Amino acid sequence: MDSDDLLDRVSGRPVSGTVGRALTGQYILLPERGSAEAGRRPLGTGEYYVDKRGRSDRAESDQVTVEAVLAIGRIVATLTARQASLAELADIHPLVDGAAAMKALSRQPLEEAIEEHLPFLRSVCFRPVSRLRPINRLVPVPRARRITPQTVMRLAAHSEDWASLRPDGVRPDRVLSPEREVNLDLYENRVAVHLVDQLWRYLTARMAQIRDIKGMFSDVERYIDDVSSRPWQQSSLRLWHLLAQFVEQEEWDARASLRLQELEKLRSAVSALRRSPLWNGVNRRAELGTSLRATNLLIGEDRFRHVAELWQQWMATRTRFISDDGEFSRGQDWCRGYECYVAVLLLRAFDEVGGQPADQSVLARGAVPVNYRYRGSDVTLRWGEDGVLVIERDETVVLRVVPLPHPLTDSRLRAPVLDELAMLNVQPPIEPTLVLYPGGREERQELPQSVRLQAFEAPGAPAPGKDGTPLWKIPISPLEIDSVTRLGRGLRFVLEQPRLSGYPYQVLIGTGVDTDFVSRIPWLSMGTNGLIVTRVPADHEIAAARAMVLAQRRDTSRFQQRGTNSTAVEALWEEVGRAVKQTVALTRCPRCGAESASPDRALQIRGDGQFRCSCGQCGGIWEGRRCRTCLRLYPILESSALVDAGSTDGDYLDRHFATDLLAAPCWVRARVFICPRCAVCGNAEGESQCARCSDGSATAGQERGGRQSRTSD
Numbered sequence: 001m002d003s004d005d006l007l008d009r010v011s012g013r014p015v016s017g018t019v020g021r022a023l024t025g026q027y028i029l030l031p032e033r034g035s036a037e038a039g040r041r042p043l044g045t046g047e048y049y050v051d052k053r054g055r056s057d058r059a060e061s062d063q064v065t066v067e068a069v070l071a072i073g074r075i076v077a078t079l080t081a082r083q084a085s086l087a088e089l090a091d092i093h094p095l096v097d098g099a100a101a102m103k104a105l106s107r108q109p110l111e112e113a114i115e116e117h118l119p120f121l122r123s124v125c126f127r128p129v130s131r132l133r134p135i136n137r138l139v140p141v142p143r144a145r146r147i148t149p150q151t152v153m154r155l156a157a158h159s160e161d162w163a164s165l166r167p168d169g170v171r172p173d174r175v176l177s178p179e180r181e182v183n184l185d186l187y188e189n190r191v192a193v194h195l196v197d198q199l200w201r202y203l204t205a206r207m208a209q210i211r212d213i214k215g216m217f218s219d220v221e222r223y224i225d226d227v228s229s230r231p232w233q234q235s236s237l238r239l240w241h242l243l244a245q246f247v248e249q250e251e252w253d254a255r256a257s258l259r260l261q262e263l264e265k266l267r268s269a270v271s272a273l274r275r276s277p278l279w280n281g282v283n284r285r286a287e288l289g290t291s292l293r294a295t296n297l298l299i300g301e302d303r304f305r306h307v308a309e310l311w312q313q314w315m316a317t318r319t320r321f322i323s324d325d326g327e328f329s330r331g332q333d334w335c336r337g338y339e340c341y342v343a344v345l346l347l348r349a350f351d352e353v354g355g356q357p358a359d360q361s362v363l364a365r366g367a368v369p370v371n372y373r374y375r376g377s378d379v380t381l382r383w384g385e386d387g388v389l390v391i392e393r394d395e396t397v398v399l400r401v402v403p404l405p406h407p408l409t410d411s412r413l414r415a416p417v418l419d420e421l422a423m424l425n426v427q428p429p430i431e432p433t434l435v436l437y438p439g440g441r442e443e444r445q446e447l448p449q450s451v452r453l454q455a456f457e458a459p460g461a462p463a464p465g466k467d468g469t470p471l472w473k474i475p476i477s478p479l480e481i482d483s484v485t486r487l488g489r490g491l492r493f494v495l496e497q498p499r500l501s502g503y504p505y506q507v508l509i510g511t512g513v514d515t516d517f518v519s520r521i522p523w524l525s526m527g528t529n530g531l532i533v534t535r536v537p538a539d540h541e542i543a544a545a546r547a548m549v550l551a552q553r554r555d556t557s558r559f560q561q562r563g564t565n566s567t568a569v570e571a572l573w574e575e576v577g578r579a580v581k582q583t584v585a586l587t588r589c590p591r592c593g594a595e596s597a598s599p600d601r602a603l604q605i606r607g608d609g610q611f612r613c614s615c616g617q618c619g620g621i622w623e624g625r626r627c628r629t630c631l632r633l634y635p636i637l638e639s640s641a642l643v644d645a646g647s648t649d650g651d652y653l654d655r656h657f658a659t660d661l662l663a664a665p666c667w668v669r670a671r672v673f674i675c676p677r678c679a680v681c682g683n684a685e686g687e688s689q690c691a692r693c694s695d696g697s698a699t700a701g702q703e704r705g706g707r708q709s710r711t712s713d
Contacts (some may be wrong), residue, residue, distance in 0.1 A: 005029055010435060010471070011427035014362050023423055024050055024406035028386050047384060050331035062114065063560045064104045064209050065278040066334065068096045068334050068478035073337025073343055080364040086357045090347040094169060096478050101213055104254045107262075108206070113313040114199060114266060118304035122269075124192045125276035129297060129304075131183045136176045144177040151176045184281030188297040192307050193282050196273045199313060202688065203267040204336035207260060208442055212479040214256040215441070290315055297541040338405035339365075339387045342436050345487055346389055346401055346475060348380070352659055353490035353495070354593045355379065372497055375593055376585070391494070399459070399494045400433040409439045412446040421454055426467060431468040433488060439464035439475030441651060449647055449691060457648035458486060460493035460665035462679035464692055474650070489659045494675070496590045496662060501595050501634035503586060503611050503624050507531035510528055510568030517548040524576070533579040536587070542580065549573045587613050590637060591620035591660055622662070630684065636673045637662040643670045645690055667692055 004016040006027040015027060027049040075092055095103075112248045119572035136150055144151075155161055163173035182445040202622075273279065292311055297304045343363065350372060360377065363368035369392070379398070389401040408420045424435060444452050453463040457472050474490060478484040500708045508530045509515060515531075518524050523537040524545065537545065553569045587596040587603050594617045596602035604612045610633070612623035621638040641656040666672035667690035672682040684693045 003157045007386055010404070010425050010433060011390055011429045012386075012388070012400065012431065012433075013427055014686070016427065020048070021423075022049060023404065023420060024048075024331070025338070025404050026406070026423070027070055043245075047332055048335040048336065050328070056221065058706055059166060064096060064100060064213065065102050065478060067103070068552045069341045069438075070337040070614045071097065072478070073333075073340040075343060076340035080362070083362045083364075085360050086347060086363055086370060089344060089363055089378050090351055092344045094341070094344050094478065094484060095216065096213065101252055102255075103258050104209055104213060105252065106391065108317070110202065110317045111206070111263070111266065112312050113310055114203075114270070117306040117310040118266075118269060120303045121310065122188070122273060122276075123191060124303050125196065125273045125278045128184050128189050128192075128278040128281070129186065129301070131186065135179055135536060137179050138174050139177050140174055140656045141172055144175050146178065147175060148178055150178075150550075159198055184278060185283055186297075187288075187293065188304050188307075189278055189282050190284075190286055190288060191292065191298070191311060193284055195307065195311055196270060196279070196287055197284065199272065199310075200267065200270050202314070202317070203270060207263050207267065208440070210260045210263065212440055212477070214253065214260065216479055232681075275655045297371070297583060312684075330710065332475045335387075335405050336440070336644070339403045341388060341478070342401065342403035342476070343383060345436070345483060349488035349491045350374075350381070352484060375499070375588055376654065377499075381497070381580055391491075393495075393498075397431045397471075399491070399499075400429070400431055402433060402435045404435050407438050407443075408473070409443040409447060412443050414448050414451050416457060417447060417451050421473070425471060432459070432494060433472070434472045435471070436476050436487070437473065440477050441480065444475065444649075444651065445519055445642055449649070452647075452649055453692070458490035458493070458627060458650065459654075460490065460497075460639055460662055460676045461650065461653060461674070462676060464679055466679040469572075470629065477702050480639075482651075482658075485658045486650060486654050489653070489657070492590065492659055493662050497635060497676070499582075499585055500590065500622065500624060500662075502534040502582065503633070504534055504609070506583045507533065507572065507575045507579050510571055512565035512566070513568050514552055517552065520548060531576070531579075533576070533583050534607055536583055536603050537580065538600055545576070546573060586611055587619050589613075589615035590620060590622055590635070590662065592618040593617065594618065625663070625673060627678060627680065629680040629684075630675060630678040632675070632677045634673075634676050636661050638671075639665075641670075643667055647691070666690070 006019060007013070007030045008015050009028055010025060014030065019027065025048050029047050029049070039289060050273060072092060072094065076089065079088055079092075119346065136148075138154075141163075153172070155172055161172060161174045163171045236673070274679075284474045292298060292308055298308045299305065347363070353374075355372045355374045358373045359372035361368075363370050363381065363383055365383050365387065366385045367383065369380040372379040372381060376394060380392045382392065384390060387403060389403075389432060390397060391399045404424075406420070409417055410419060439455070444456060447455065450464070455473060456475055457463045457466070458474050459472055462472070473487055476487065504527065506527055506529055515526065518526055521541075521544075523529055523541060525534055526532075549572060550569060553564070553566045555564055583603070584599045587599040588594070589596075594615055596613075596616070602613050602616075606612055606623070608626070610626060612621070612625040614621045623636060624633055625636050626633055637660060638662055639657055643665050644652060645668050648665065653664065655663060663673040663676050664680050666674065666683045669683050674681045681693050683689070703708075
């Protein structure tokens, strides 16, 4: 297809070059273009390019995830059609609802069919039907039963098979003797073995679904303990309502445990068939297709008739999610539903970190931006025509949130996951971009540690060796309540990082203004590019400084050939006032949002010139750090949670820090943090190194960070 018609949603730019294998939902038809070809059907404006070669079957066959996401998408579409408020959209349940959970926990038709037909399948595997196949085998002469013309031809051509040469001929040592061999590699037996393999895969996936649902309850219990220990100022009413819905459904946990036991027993019975004589007696790689051939055994033999019925039930399970509108419409519905699901998660994350809707705005695709108030500043959220949600502050893009409905970690293998992660960075984005893709905890845990860190890196917690591309990836799932918290943690960093990374704030000095007064003001000093505000001044100190600054005004003097500097002096004082407000804003708690009653006491200046603040309401402690590698500033938020020297990956941060984190901590020392810019840990050159810092990619990150700092300087 014409690649110029497509937009790369990750980079936000038109596609350059030919579109080959593509991730599901990565490309969309540009609104200003006409149409483009996707397979046999032309794309319409705003439709997704869904490449069959790049699509994962699990994104469509995972019943719980698909139905939950599509249900959320239908609710969002209904509310946006009637111009619902942000509060109504934020109240949408972002997890699996009761109907979907009960449907997933109930016994499926294929499972009932397995229980019914499994005895006959077991009989076929351990007492298979076979045929005798004639073969010629080279055997010693005493073991030969009879000879054939092939025996004589072989003996005449191979003297190594002679025992001795006689005057009238030869005395043979080995001869080719016809025998009959039992052959199990029949079409019907191949069907039975292929069915055993597919049923084992199905039961394994079903057990993973049940474990995910069961894991929600342990996550909810952990989250209730975490939230209940926080001060009341941090508690979210919507979050409590969300947790209350699960507490009321305690029978889900019991039913999930029971179904898990039943499925484990059923899978064990199927696994036993993988050790049967038939398992190693047939070609398991043979292509069988989807439709069974009507053979005598599959129709007339009772055992194989049951195998054929089980095959048909398995095929019905594979194709039941294909809608009547066809494969293309199914892909479009999945992409749009996932987009709506991400919008709901983002609204929940705003609520989790303390964002408040500024008015009764309506969030809808392609509509005007909605307004938020966050920590005393104005933030806008826009849902673009390309399905990307953009967060802006002061007309500057803070973060682009890209819903990517492609399960990047579905293969659970290192090479395929790295290949798909590389496809995201074909055109690196210029603006900060966060990709949200569907993925479960079990998938990530099976990946190598280095790949797992790349597949789950949020703003503030980059992977080792990360380059300067502002691109992060976060897995989300309607089966994990931590999806809200991990998105909120990344959102908190991008919103707080500009406010907490500018100390000390610079004040430019205009021409014609003397700076002799600076030495008489204790909270001002000379910096590299002008004045800097070193601490929060008291009211009387501000009044005294204002008098000193305004005293630098002078009138026009023709004799001295100089003009008035009143405008420059007044501008200087305005800049000083702005820097003072920014310094006072450092004392606003990034955890609970409380403003300090005594900013001059809350702000402490460390010996290295950076600040340290504490909150009297929630007990939070935050400060500024300077990276030793790239020399850039970044904020940190201390926590009482412990760190694990084994692996402090994204899931660990979810469990132990929730949203109460800015920069990620070191895996060994909780007081040391990882630079969000160059991804180098502050303990990388220390004696107690962990698996993260000892990797070769960490050294590459240090070199890149040093080059970037020198370039920026």
